[in-house]
Amino acid sequence: MTKTADIVIIGxxxxxxxxxxxxxxxxxxxxxxxxRDYLTAGATGRCGAGIRQQxxxxxxxxxxxxxxxxxxxxxxxxxxxxxxxxxxGGYLMLISTEKELEQSRKNVALQNSLGIESRMLTTDEIKxxxxxxxxxxxLAGTFHGRDGHLNPFHTTQAFAEAFKRxxxxxxxxxxxxxxxAENGHIKGVKTNRGTISTNTVVNAAGGYSQQIAExxxxxxxxxxxxxxxxxTEQVERILTPVLMSFSLNFYCQQVPHGAxxxxxxxxxxxxxxxxxxxxxxxxxxxxxxxxxMPPLKKLRMLRQWAGLYNMSPDKHPIYGESPxxxxxxxxxxxxxxxxxxxPATGQSMAEIILGLKPTLPWEKLGLSRFDKGDLILEPxxx
Numbered sequence: 001m002t003k004t005a006d007i008v009i010i011g012x013x014x015x016x017x018x019x020x021x022x023x024x025x026x027x028x029x030x031x032x033x034x035x036r037d038y039l040t041a042g043a044t045g046r047c048g049a050g051i052r053q054q055x056x057x058x059x060x061x062x063x064x065x066x067x068x069x070x071x072x073x074x075x076x077x078x079x080x081x082x083x084x085x086x087x088x089g090g091y092l093m094l095i096s097t098e099k100e101l102e103q104s105r106k107n108v109a110l111q112n113s114l115g116i117e118s119r120m121l122t123t124d125e126i127k128x129x130x131x132x133x134x135x136x137x138x139l140a141g142t143f144h145g146r147d148g149h150l151n152p153f154h155t156t157q158a159f160a161e162a163f164k165r166x167x168x169x170x171x172x173x174x175x176x177x178x179x180x181a182e183n184g185h186i187k188g189v190k191t192n193r194g195t196i197s198t199n200t201v202v203n204a205a206g207g208y209s210q211q212i213a214e215x216x217x218x219x220x221x222x223x224x225x226x227x228x229x230x231x232t233e234q235v236e237r238i239l240t241p242v243l244m245s246f247s248l249n250f251y252c253q254q255v256p257h258g259a260x261x262x263x264x265x266x267x268x269x270x271x272x273x274x275x276x277x278x279x280x281x282x283x284x285x286x287x288x289x290x291x292x293m294p295p296l297k298k299l300r301m302l303r304q305w306a307g308l309y310n311m312s313p314d315k316h317p318i319y320g321e322s323p324x325x326x327x328x329x330x331x332x333x334x335x336x337x338x339x340x341x342x343p344a345t346g347q348s349m350a351e352i353i354l355g356l357k358p359t360l361p362w363e364k365l366g367l368s369r370f371d372k373g374d375l376i377l378e379p380x381x382x
Contacts, residue, residue, distance in 0.1 A: 001171055001174070001191075001193045001194050001196070002032060002169060002196060003194070003195075003196065003197060004030070004196065004197045004198065005030050005031065005032040005169075005196050005197075005198045006028065006029055006030040006031060006198065006199075006200065007023060007028060007030070007031045007032070007198065007200045007201075007202065007353065008031075008032050008033075008034060008189050008196055008198045008200070008201050008202070009031065009032065009033045009034065009201075009202040009204055010034050010176055010189070010201065010202065010203055010204060010205050010212055011033075011034075011035065011042070011203070011204035011205040011206060011208075011209075012033055012034070012035025012037075012038070012039045012040070012041070012156075012160075012170065012172065013039075013040060013041075013042050013043060013044035013045075013156065013204070013206055013338075014040075014044045014152065014155065014156045014159070014338065014339050014342040015044075015204040015206070015331050015332075015334070015338055015342055015345050015346075016033050016035070016202075016204040017033070017039070017156050017159035017160045017163060017342075017346075018159050018342045018343055018345055018346030019202055019204055019331060019345065019346045019349045019350065020033050020159075020160075020163040020168050020170075020346075021078075021159045021162050021163045021166070021168075021346055022343075022346035022347050022349070022350035023346075023349075023350045023353065023354070024163060024166035024167060024168055025166065025350070026350045026351070026354055026356060027354060028350070028353070028354060029167070030167075031163075031167075031168045031169075032168070032169045032170075032171065032196065032198075033160075033163070033168065033169070033170045033171070034171050034174045034176055034189070034191060035170065035171070035172050035173075035174065036173070036174060036175040036176065037172070037173065038172050038173070039156050039157065039160055039170075039172070040152060040153055040156045042205075042206045042207060042208075042307070042308070043206045043207060043307045043308050043309070043310070043338065043339075044152050044156055044206075044338075044339060045152060045153065045307075046229065046275070046305055046306065046307025046308075047152055047229075047307060047338075047339045048149070048229060048251060048253070048261055048262075048263055049149050049150055049151065049152040049155075049339055049340075050091070050147075050148075050149045050242050050244075050251060050253065050339075050340060051064075051067070051068055051071060051086070051147055051148055051149060051150060051340045052064060052091040052144070052147040052242070052244075052340065053065050053068055053111065053116045053118070053144055053146070053147055054091055054093060054107060054108075054111060054116070054118050054142060054144050054147065054380070055107070055111070055378065055380055056103065056106070056107045056110065056378055056379040056380040057110075057376055057377070057378050057379075058110065058114065058361075059316070059360075059361055059364060059365075059376055060316075060341075060378055061110060061111055061114050061116060062114060062344075062360055062361065063341045063344035063348075063360055064340060064341055064344075065114065065115065065116055066343060066344045066347070066359070066360060067340060067341045067342060067343040067344045068146060068147070068340075070343035071084070071086055071150060071155075071343065072086065072088075072146075074086075074155070074158060074343075075158070077162075078158040078159060078161070078162040079161075079162060079165070080154070080157075080158035080161065080162070082154055082157075082158075083151075083154070084150050084151055084154050084155050084158060085150050085151040085154060085255075085256050086148060086149075086150040087148045087149055087150065087255075087256060088145065088146050088147065088148035089145075089148050089240035089241045089242070090129075090143055090144055090145040090146070090147050090148065090240070090241040090242070091143070091144055091147035091148070091241060091242045091244055092121075092126065092129055092130065092141055092142075092143050092241040092242070092243055092244070093141055093142040093143070093244050093245065093246075094126070094138055094141050094243065094244070094245040094248060094292065095138065095139050095140045095141055095142070095245070095247070096137055096138055096139060096245065096247045096248055097139070097247045098139070099247075100139075100246060100247045101139050101140055103379050103380065104120070104140070104142050105120065107142070107379075107380060108120055108142055111144070116144060117144065117145075117146075118142055118143065118144035119142065119143055119144075120140060120141075120142055121140060121141040121142065121143055122140060123135040123138050123139070123140065123141070125141070126138065126140075126141045129143065129240070129241060130239060130240075130241065130243070130293075132238055132239075132293060132294070132295050133243075133292055133293060134291065134292050134293070134294055137291075138292075143241070147241075147242065148241075148242065149242055149253050149255070152339055155339075155342075159342075159346075171191075171193065174191050174192065174193050175191060175192045176189060176190070176191055176212065176215070177190045177191060177192060178190040178215050179201060179212070179215040179216040179217075179328070180195070181216055181217050181325050181328070184324065184325055184326055185199065185325070185326045185327055186198065186199055186200060186201050186216070186325060186326065186327035186328050187199070189201060198327075199327045200327045200329070200353065201216065201327065201328050201329065202329045202330075202331060202349065202353070203216075203328065203329065203330045203331065203332060204331045204332065205332065206308065206310050206332065206334075206338070207224040207273060207307075207308030207309075207310050208224075208273070209222060209310055209330065209332035209333070210222050210223070210224070213322075213328075213330070216322070216325050216328045217324065217325060218322050218324040218325050218328065220318065220330060220332065220333070220367075221312065221313055221367075221370055222310055222311060222312055222318070222332060222333045223271045223310075223311050224271065224272065224273055224308040224309065224310050224311070225269050225270070225271050225308065225309045225311050226269040226270050226274055226275060226276075226278070226306045226307075226308065226309075227263065227265065227266075227269065227306060227307060227308070227309050227336065228263060228264075228266060228277065228278050228281040228285075228304060228305070228306045229261060229262070229263040229304065229305060229306070229307070230261075230262060230263070230281070230282055230285060230301050230302075230303070230304040230305075231259050231260070231261050231301070231302050231303060231304075232259050232260040232261075232296075232299040232300060232301055232302060233259065233299060233300045233301075233302055234257055234258035234259045235258050235259075235260075235299065236258065237254060237258060238254070238295060239252070239253070239254040239260070239293070240254075241253075243292065243293070244382065245292075245382075246380060246381070246382055248288060248291075248292065249264045249265055249288060249382060250262060250263070250264040250285070250288045250289055250382070251263055251264070251382060252289050252293065259302070260296065260299060262285060262289055263285070264281075264284065264285055264288055264382065265382055266278060266280065266281055266284060273308065274306075275305070275306045275307060275308060276306065277304050277305065277306055278306065281304060282301055282304055309334075309335055309336040310332055310333055310334060310335070310338075311333065311335050311336075312332075312333030312334075312335055313370055313375065314369075314370075314375035314376050314377055314378075315335040315377075315378050315381055316333070316335070316365060316376045316378065317331065317332065317333045317334045317335070317338070317341075317345070317365055318330050318331070318332055318333045318365060318366070318367055319331055319345070319348055319349060319352060319362050319365040319366065320352055320362075320365065320366040320367060321352070322367070323367060323368070329349065329352065329353055330367070331345055331349050335381070336381070336382075344360055347359055347360065348360055348362035348365075364376060
């Protein structure tokens with residue numbers, strides 16, 4: 001293992017991989033990624049991998065739009081030899097309350113103003129897109145055809161391979177044991193395989209980002225929360241878009257090989273690092289989804305699993321350098337959408353670390369916003 005590095009990134013998920021790639025693409029040298037297990041071992045390999053641009057804040061819309069456009073050309077951009085399975089069948093957002101309807105109209109107006117061509121739908125128009133949908137109890141919907149979902153394993157591998165081609169190094173099964181800081185400055189990273197001297201560390205450790213920050217001698221206002229997903233047997237395709245509803249509390253997609261992947265937010269989930277399965281989740285998930293998609297009643301569930309959402313106080317990520325430790329940077333607190341905005345994360349963190357002109361308004365995502373009360377509240381989350 002190398003003894004020195006200009007930049008050490010902690011975390012081998014999609015965020016760490018994209019940050020590494022964009023750093024090297026923008027002129028950085030001698031960049032290392034450390035992963036305690038294998039690539040995608042954390043939240044990336046456990047996520048639903050949805051890609052949507054239908055958000056309720058300008059910042060989220062811009063970050064999602066940037067990322068979606070990158071994903072559309074990622075195979076060529078990254079020089080990957082396989083398909084990322086980016087299925088752009090759209091996101092169909094189902095609306096069942098007057099409050100949600102009012103917010104959705106505002107969201108669509110905002111999205112359209114930013115070049116995202118989403119639109120409001122009547123229940124009849126919803127049925128045209130998904131004929132097997134039960135629209136009883138629905139008021140309307142929104143739809144954007146360039147949204148969709150892709151394969152998180154291939155996508156992370158594509159970034160990792162491109163990162164290595166540009167000269168980056170990845171060390172798997174390498175556990176960070178301590179971060180060395182002296183007089184408020186980063187000096188190195190101690191691992192189970194040796195110590196790397198460096199003046200710059202990027203914390204992209206997902207659910208473990210709080211522990212990494214504590215090693216450096218600082219704190220982050222984050223917590224990790226368990227979220228569950230299930231997958232079914234493979235069947236004939238009956239669903240093209242991703243179905244999602246805030247008020248009905250679910251998302252559901254049919255992946256390329258025919259299985260259904262779905263999740264919902266469950267109450268009283270542990271706020272720690274447990275990823276054990278919640279036995280009540282499949283029951284509640286089945287109740288939610290079969291109301292709107294009756295044909296799914298006949299499906300057999302194959303398995304379920306859980307991953308960690310790393311939550312911030314305003315459900316937006318933290319980007320930037322620690323005010324306490326020079327050279328210690330954070331990209332964490334994605335609150336369940338780290339995968340879909342990963343290209344925006346990579347580009348933004350590269351600009352922050354290298355002192356480049358902002359492509360996106362990442363200045364709003366620094367730690368100081370919590371002390372100032374400048375929270376960015378997203379109205380449209382499950």
